[in-house]
Amino acid sequence: MYIQSLKLLNFRNYQNISINFSPKINIFYGLNGEGKTNLVESIYFLGLTKSFRNNNDLNLIKKGCTYTKLLGHIKNEYENDYMVYLDNNGKKIKVNNENISKLSNYIGRIKIIVFDPNDLKFVKESPSIRRKILNISISQINQKYLYYLNKYNKVLKQRNIYLKQFNKYEELDFNYLDILTKQLIEYGYEIYHIRKEFITKINNYLNNYYQKIMDKNHNLKLVYSSFYNNLKQTELLKLYQDNYKRDFIFKQTFYGIHKDDFLFYLDDEMLKDWGSEGQQKNAIISFKLAQIANIKENFKENPILILDDLFSELDNLKIKNILDLLDDNIQTFITTTNIEIVEEKIKNAAKIYFIEHGNIKEV
Ligand SMILES: Nc1ncnc2c1ncn2[C@@H]1O[C@H](COP(=O)(O)OP(=O)(O)OP(=O)(O)O)[C@@H](O)[C@H]1O
Numbered sequence: 441m442y443i444q445s446l447k448l449l450n451f452r453n454y455q456n457i458s459i460n461f462s463p464k465i466n467i468f469y470g471l472n473g474e475g476k477t478n479l480v481e482s483i484y485f486l487g488l489t490k491s492f493r494n495n496n497d498l499n500l501i502k503k504g505c506t507y508t509k510l511l512g513h514i515k516n517e518y519e520n521d522y523m524v525y526l527d528n529n530g531k532k533i534k535v536n537n538e539n540i541s542k543l544s545n546y547i548g549r550i551k552i553i554v555f556d557p558n559d560l561k562f563v564k565e566s567p568s569i570r571r572k573i574l575n576i577s578i579s580q581i582n583q584k585y586l587y588y589l590n591k592y593n594k595v596l597k598q599r600n601i602y603l604k605q606f607n608k609y610e611e612l613d614f615n616y617l618d619i620l621t622k623q624l625i626e627y628g629y630e631i632y633h634i635r636k637e638f639i640t641k642i643n644n645y646l647n648n649y650y651q652k653i654m655d656k657n658h659n660l661k662l663v664y665s666s667f668y669n670n671l672k673q674t675e676l677l678k679l680y681q682d683n684y685k686r687d688f689i690f691k692q693t694f695y696g697i698h699k700d701d702f703l704f705y706l707d708d709e710m711l712k713d714w715g716s717e718g719q720q721k722n723a724i725i726s727f728k729l730a731q732i733a734n735i736k737e738n739f740k741e742n743p744i745l746i747l748d749d750l751f752s753e754l755d756n757l758k759i760k761n762i763l764d765l766l767d768d769n770i771q772t773f774i775t776t777t778n779i780e781i782v783e784e785k786i787k788n789a790a791k792i793y794f795i796e797h798g799n800i801k802e803v
Pocket residue numbers: 451452453454470471472473474475476477478479499500501502503749777
């Protein structure tokens with residue numbers, strides 16, 4: 441799939457711009473702070489209604505304005521017009537002029553993979569950051585996932601609130617706690633299985649990409665760590681019940697998929713504690729490439745790819761290896777401050793835009 445055109449109103453430092461893109465490579469260059477990341481961020485926001493920069497949504501609205509609006513025309517087998525509008529009261533989403541009220545009916549229509557310099561740290565980050573990445577990755581390809589996740593989070597919240605209501609353990613209504621716990625297990629189990637399947641699929645590609653980028657023989661794999669691992673629903677219920685007292689004392693739910701993590705292992709060592717910076721970065725890039733391959737396998741089409749400032753993070757050879765691994769038919773957005781270092785071969789195949797102070801010129 442690819443985005444054919446984009447119109448931005450009051451998005452970050454853009455007031456009102458319309459652009460047509462190449463279905464292949466698009467390069468945006470310009471000095472620091474001119475709006476390169478803002479532009480690719482807008483494409484991501486159109487697809488996922490969230491930013492990949494960990495920001496408050498309202499920061500996306502141009503300073504001094506009350507709303508922002510993004511319009512994109514997306515082509516794949518079909519052609520669709522997408523609109524995301526954001527103001528103080530929240531978001532409105534439209535597809536072909538029809539309102540979409542549920543986010544889970546929207547996410548996944550436009551598939552986007554981003555390489556963002558901040559991602560290059562996620563091996564070392566906390567499990568919650570990795571879970572977030574997992575959630576975004578899976579919700580793009582599995583319509584039911586976001587639905588189960590919302591249900592799970594609701595029950596989890598309800599359960600934790602219930603635990604806080606009593607001073608004495610004996611006062612709890614254990615039948616009610618059983619009901620909440622069973623619901624939690626029911627939704628958690630669905631999420632567990634979807635996550636497990638996703639990680640298995642990613643592992644089918646991961647090491648192959650890693651070896652090609654690194655040019656060395658290593659074995660990289662992702663390991664899914666979950667309390668739900670290999671337990672039947674009845675065994676899980678028993679586990680929860682045996683720990684009701686502990687949950688009551690701490691006023692929170694100790695077990696569950698809200699504690700899941702996924703970890704990279706390189707040659708059977710945990711990459712987080714053992715790998716070099718470069719090994720960690722390339723593991724993440726291999727993960728992204730594996731995601732692209734997985735999307736292609738499942739949907740018979742490529743996602744849109746955003747490479748934000750990758751040139752400042754990786755040497756030219758690695759970038760060449762990465763681009764060589766990509767299908768020619770994947771629409772790619774590259775941002776860089778230094779157009780000189782981009783290989784001629786890539787530049788010749790690309791539409792190139794110069795960005796200055798929220799203005800875009802095709803060159
Ligand atoms: N809500 C907003 N309204 C107006 N301007 C904004 C808003 N949010 C961010 N900006 C401006 O956008 C600029 C940052 O743009 P962006 O992050 O796209 O830069 P960049 O071209 O990617 O730079 P770099 O090369 O440093 O990554 C900053 O100058 C900032 O002041």
